[in-house]
Amino acid sequence: MLDICLLGTGGMMPLPYRWLTAMMARCDGSSLLIDCGEGTQIALKEKGWSPKPIDVICFTHYHADHVSGLPGLLLTMGNAERTEPLLLIGPKGLKRVIDALRIIAPELPFEIRYLELSEPREQLKVGPYVIDAYRVNHGVICYGYTISIPRTGKFDLERAKSQNIPMKLWNRLQKGETIEQDGVCYTPEMVLGPARRGLKVTYCTDTRPVPVIAEYAADSDLFICEGMYGEDGKEAKAREKKHMTFYEAAKLAKEAQPKEMWLTHYSPSLTRPEEFIDKVREIFPRTIAAKDGRTVELEFDDNE
């Protein structure tokens, strides 16, 4: 239903064994990418997922490790003969940054559309995705993203009957169609019960721990969070560089209580992040020190 792949887990620079952090979501034939650092398209190739159906790319911010892979990815999407428009979402300066990168990828067989974020919190709907963007606290303007797949309510037979809705329309209404017939407008809400819990993934990197992150990560099926440093004595450096330690990430998770947290955006000096995982799990037990290509297939809960 919603496939998530953490394509890479590195911060600052790609390494021979670690690509830069980026996340891809797939749902109903539409793919969404968050961030595109140097080498993201190689990570995608390693995963075996096609870049062609990427309909949206969200940028957290414009540091090179999150954006410099874009020209190559656009050219590859062009070579795959993509013709549908591509939507780019990012903080203020989006078009200026992309235009500069596009100097080396000027001709593409598809249109690029821009959606520049200006408010501290914004919500938009693109294809199957509800995208929440919220401003965090880094050296430059930076946003975290929560990607949700909403789920409608169950078909409610009693409601449909009590409102005398023609039976032959039930199926179409249940699938989300609004139908006009004999001067009456029938909407899906007329035959559906209350909305059920959908799916929710929160991605947040390059920031100090700020309360808004826990707010959006709350009740997420998956919370992917920056953990730049795991070693002792890195707290001051994390503060200075506006990044987070594993333990700061775990405290956000403890507050938000997602089903699981994956750490990402490791410092290049941190070669074995899993060494620190026991200590992190003392704060938030359901933490994974993610490795490149870690994937999960999220499904709606059958019991709802």
Ligand SMILES: [Zn+2]
């Ligand atoms: Zn970064």
Ligand SMILES: [Zn+2]
């Ligand atoms: Zn950064």
